Amino acid sequence: MLILSATRFTGMLGAWRGRGPAYADLADRTRLLILDGRLPIGARLPAERELSTRLQLSRTTVSAAYARLRDAGYLQSLRGSGSIVCIPGARQDTAPAAVPGTLDLSKAALPAAPQLAEAAAAALGQLPEMLAEPGYDPVGLPALRGAIAERYGARGLPTEPGQIMVTIGAQHAVALLSRVLLQRGDTALVESPTYPHGADAIRAAGGRIVPVAVTPRDGWDFEGLEQAFRRARPAMAYMMPDFHNPTGAVMEPSLRAGLLALAARTGTVVVADETMAELDIDSPGPVTPLAVHGPAVLVGSLGKTVWGGLRIGWIRAEPDLIARLVQARFANDLGTPVLEQLVALQVLSRYDEILAGRRELLRAGRDRLEGLLAAALPDWDVPRVAGGLTTWVNIGRPVSSPLTLAARSRGLLLAAGPVFGSDGVFERFLRLPISYGAPETTRAVEVLASAWSAMGESPAPPSYQPAVV
Numbered sequence: 001m002l003i004l005s006a007t008r009f010t011g012m013l014g015a016w017r018g019r020g021p022a023y024a025d026l027a028d029r030t031r032l033l034i035l036d037g038r039l040p041i042g043a044r045l046p047a048e049r050e051l052s053t054r055l056q057l058s059r060t061t062v063s064a065a066y067a068r069l070r071d072a073g074y075l076q077s078l079r080g081s082g083s084i085v086c087i088p089g090a091r092q093d094t095a096p097a098a099v100p101g102t103l104d105l106s107k108a109a110l111p112a113a114p115q116l117a118e119a120a121a122a123a124l125g126q127l128p129e130m131l132a133e134p135g136y137d138p139v140g141l142p143a144l145r146g147a148i149a150e151r152y153g154a155r156g157l158p159t160e161p162g163q164i165m166v167t168i169g170a171q172h173a174v175a176l177l178s179r180v181l182l183q184r185g186d187t188a189l190v191e192s193p194t195y196p197h198g199a200d201a202i203r204a205a206g207g208r209i210v211p212v213a214v215t216p217r218d219g220w221d222f223e224g225l226e227q228a229f230r231r232a233r234p235a236m237a238y239m240m241p242d243f244h245n246p247t248g249a250v251m252e253p254s255l256r257a258g259l260l261a262l263a264a265r266t267g268t269v270v271v272a273d274e275t276m277a278e279l280d281i282d283s284p285g286p287v288t289p290l291a292v293h294g295p296a297v298l299v300g301s302l303g304k305t306v307w308g309g310l311r312i313g314w315i316r317a318e319p320d321l322i323a324r325l326v327q328a329r330f331a332n333d334l335g336t337p338v339l340e341q342l343v344a345l346q347v348l349s350r351y352d353e354i355l356a357g358r359r360e361l362l363r364a365g366r367d368r369l370e371g372l373l374a375a376a377l378p379d380w381d382v383p384r385v386a387g388g389l390t391t392w393v394n395i396g397r398p399v400s401s402p403l404t405l406a407a408r409s410r411g412l413l414l415a416a417g418p419v420f421g422s423d424g425v426f427e428r429f430l431r432l433p434i435s436y437g438a439p440e441t442t443r444a445v446e447v448l449a450s451a452w453s454a455m456g457e458s459p460a461p462p463s464y465q466p467a468v469v
């Protein structure tokens with residue numbers, strides 16, 4: 001069970017004070033943290049007395065907030081166990097995606113590529129050839145490893161099939177790498193903001209996160225990177241150089257070489273999550289993998305380019321690391337499903353055509369979102385992204401969480417800025433996907449505009465320093 005100290009919980013709350021009574025604001029922010037998944041089910045909140053001291057509120061205020069959460073089914077108070085986070089099972093508002101008509105833009109994803117059904121049918125036709133074998137495949141079908149290696153070659157990075165391990169999506173790859181590369185207590189460099197489940201995987205492996213700043217317009221803070229490497233001597237650096245999630249930033253070529261040189265000095269393994277790298281919208285040619293510039297472990301996936309339901313990802317690493325990863329894998333799973341791998345092989349034989357279609361959708365989605373936001377919310381700063389699935393919008397006031405709650409009550413789910421940071425940072429930001437069609441994007445912007453104007457011009461709560469090393 002996660003036991004939250006008052007200090008940690010206060011950090012997660014961020015600037016929670018709004019215009020309402022303190023107890024209601026505190027309950028609302030806690031509810032959002034639960035709904036966002038930032039506060040896991042089963043976590044124990046700090047005792048009322050401890051929290052009231054930390055927040056400099058009266059005990060009655062904190063009690064009233066907890067009571068409100070209990071009444072709404074988000075807290076269970078058990079004698080001797082404290083206040084435990086839960087989700088009210090039968091209530092409609094606890095399963096937002098299931099509420100009829102709710103639009104879920106908390107996920108940045110495309111619907112399946114139209115070629116997928118045909119690819120799956122062809123793969124099914126190939127399955128009988130495999131059925132004489134036991135079917136447990138911890139490293140990947142030779143043909144699929146070969147096809148992935150060949151693709152790296154075409155993108156400027158000669159690769160042997162022995163350098164490829166097929167995984168159950170990129171998430172699995174990041175989790176497995178974290179388990180193998182990190183010892184409990186090791187530091188891991190992670191961008192801030194970052195893809196939250198990547199950070200989750202690192203924490204679950206016992207890694208201590210050292211953040212380095214990334215912004216949509218200025219990219220990576222090289223000085224911050226240098227300092228972080230020097231001070232923390234991280235065992236691993238988890239980076240997204242191409243179409244960073246959530247900002248869409250792209251790392252400058254000179255910075256790539258600089259990053260790998262820093263890592264070489266401290267013996268840090270750089271893990272580049274290139275899940276989005278081939279979703280470029282404006283590049284004239286293929287985006288080159290980070291390992292073109294020096295030693296780096298690469299993670300790829302078909303989850304974002306083809307379909308999230310196709311659970312195929314991979315790791316590109318030197319064969320000795322691949323061997324360690326395969327050994328480590330058995331504690332959690334016994335291999336990647338063979339049928340999915342056959343589908344992936346089919347998909348890769350038409351990958352250029354599939355990617356061309358995806359790029360067209362994303363280009364249209366980006367231009368549409370930019371146009372709608374410029375008209376409805378002209379004060380928001382919407383950076384133009386050159387690829388990936390999201391843009392990181394600066395809404396100008398540190399109210400991303402309350403805005404997300406207001407949108408939710410109007411039937412729109414979004415991921416608030418702080419989901420991508422820690423300790424309540426990024427309240428001025430909202431991640432918006434560019435991957436949705438015209439009806440969804442139009443409706444989303446309408447809801448946002450209405451939620452924004454309903455929030456009025458309340459005095460902004462105190463803002464935060466961006467995470468710095």
Ligand SMILES: Cc1ncc(COP(=O)(O)O)c(C=O)c1O
Pocket residue numbers: 168169170171172195198240245273275276301302303304308312313
């Ligand atoms: C940066 C990044 N890495 C990894 C993943 C997980 O990908 P997969 O579906 O292949 O597990 C995601 C999904 O959102 C992502 O955004």
